[in-house]
Amino acid sequence: MAFSSPQLKRWLGQIGADQVLEVMTDSFETGAVFIVDANSDILLWSKGAEQLLGLSAASAVGKPCKTALNCDNGNDPCNLAQLGIVKAQAVRVRLPDGRTLDCYRTAKAFYDNAGNFAGAIEYLQPQHQAAGLPQPTGETFHGILTRDPKMLEAIQIIRNVAATEATVLIRGESGTGKEMVAHALHLESPRHYRPFLAINCAALTPSLLESELFGHVKGAFTGAVRNHAGLFQRANGGTLFLDEIAELPLELQAKLLRVLQERNFIPVGGDHPVSVDVRIIAATHRSLREEVKAGRFREDLMYRLRVVPIFLPPLRERRLDIGLLLQHLINRHNLQGHRFVDRIAPEAMRLLLDYDWPGNVRELNNVVEYAYAVGRGGELSIADLPPEFREPVRPPMPQPTQPLSRPKPAAEEALIREALEIGAGNLEQAARYAGMSRATFWRKRKKYGI
Ligand SMILES: Nc1ncnc2c1ncn2[C@@H]1O[C@H](COP(=O)(O)OP(=O)(O)OP(=O)(O)O)[C@@H](O)[C@H]1O
Known part of the structure; x- marks a missing residue:
């Protein structure tokens, strides 16, 4: 607690x-x-409150705190009168x-x-600042977070083609965000007020699919006791996302081609076409080219589907x-209040x-969920990572001229550049990101002329 002297009381009396x-x-x-x-x-209501919360002191003073902050903080944590003191409680304020x-x-x-x-006296600090982590500065687009040039290029393509009717084929490993991108495209398109439905073509048997x-x-068929509207009918006016399209059986590929060309299809057991x-x-x-070469995918359908191809790079190629994403996930988990x-x-x-x-972003x-489930305390450490991160890697035999711990210069230079970008001008954060003291970080920057 700060020390307050009788002189302070006198001084306060003079100054006010x-x-x-x-x-x-x-x-x-x-x-x-x-x-x-x-x-x-x-x-x-301080100047910082005006700036952070977008409400002038003139409008805030005299108002109930709940109205001014419009906060959504879960299980009634406003019982400050009973608690007396609250420290680093996660709250969400609506501006x-x-x-x-x-x-x-x-x-x-x-x-x-x-x-x-x-x-009471209260202090609110934005979480990204409190965490000592740089604020996510990358582009976010319908929830897609990225600052990778190839991803940003993909987002630009989505923006450009959203208003058209072009068929889009998204290629990427599992967990790279293909469904997110498809949904973003739908939300950007004039169809956004109609349904967005998704199906994984690899998850069902051919007849169920x-x-x-x-x-x-x-x-x-046995068990078909009533008419059943399929996804094409239910998505009418909207967008249908067909994940793992390469797994679509050949007989269904012909049916899909017909929908794409003629905009109609015949339901199973039906005798007249339904327009959609x-x-x-x-x-x-x-x-899909390889699948066509192997005779597993129709070439005409491939061309119909990949009018606009979009490629999402794997996470290891967008370090x-x-x-x-880590910052974003940590902020989100901190909010839940189990661990900060x-x-x-x-x-x-x-x-x-x-x-x-x-497994990419998924x-x-x-991994972050694991860290919050098993770990404790303010620092996310190696012990909080799943076992695959902690499996001992057998070190190569040390070369007499090269100590084991010294990182390769190219990797070190890349790490320093990355840290500077992430730190966005804050050298303290950048050094911490690179795992170096500020002095070492400065020396390395000099060494590589960065
Ligand atoms: N750039 C991103 N920003 C934020 N979250 C992301 C991003 N990319 C993926 N995710 C998250 O990762 C998870 C997997 O994303 P998604 O389902 O879109 O991937 P996918 O490529 O369609 O995977 P699969 O092919 O296995 O179905 C989701 O929880 C999604 O919200």
Whole structure:
């Protein structure tokens, strides 16, 4: 606790405690400080609060704190009167323009001589700042986070083709975000107010898949007790996402081609065509050309589907996105309140950056979930990572001239460049990201002329 002397009381009497409070609270430029009275009505609203929360002091003062912050903080944590003190509590504030801001709330209650709640002083800090992690600065597009040039190129293509009726084929490994991209395309298109439906063509047997896609009429097969509208009918006016299209059996490929060419199909067991207006977005992790060569995929259908091909690179080829997605996932998990991670141990960060990510972003989600389930404390360490990260790698026999620990110069230079980009001007953060002290980081920058 700060030491307060009798001289301070005298001094405050001369200057005026209100003036001192204003100066102090306004010095927190990156966070919001405010004071409430016994009714939780706002008495003081700092400059930082104005900037962060987009509400002027003139509009905020006198309002109930709940109205000014419009916050959504779960199980009624506003019981500050009972708690007395709250530290780094995750809260979500709704700004006047409708956006939300995830913050940590620190608050201290005051009581009168009779022990009644007499008001409080509160401080809100945006979570990305509190975590000491750089704010995600990459582009986000309908929830797709990236700063990878190839991904940004893909997003630009989506923007350009959304308004057209062109068929899009998305190629990428499992977990690279193909469905997210397909959904984003739908949301950008004039069809966005109609359904977006998705199906994985590898997940069903051929007969079930046919019935799911095209529907069936009553009596078409044993168990078909009533007419069933397929996905094409249900997606009418909207978009149908066909994942793992390379797994579509040949007989269904002919039926799909007919929908694409003639915009109609015959349900299973039916005898007349049903017309539909559906935009198809297909995805595959295989090369359709190779499938055509192997005789497993119709060439005419391939050309129909890949009018606009979009390629999503695997996560191991967009290492800048690893840091960005990690920040995003950590912020999201911190909000849930079970654990608050404010830093990643440099050696854990290195493992995460060097990992191959065969399951791509989905696997990264799982790794962070694992860390929150098994780990404790503010630092995400190697011990919090799943076993595959901790399996001992047998080191090669040391070369007498080259110590084992020295990283290859090219990799080190790339790491430093990456850290500088992620730190976005903050050398402290950049050095931490690279797992070096500031002095070593500075020396290495000099060495590589960066
Ligand atoms: N760039 C991204 N930003 C944020 N989240 C992402 C991104 N890419 C993928 N994800 C998340 O990763 C998970 C997998 O994404 P998605 O289902 O779109 O991948 P997919 O390529 O369609 O996978 P599969 O081929 O296995 O179906 C989802 O939880 C998704 O929200």
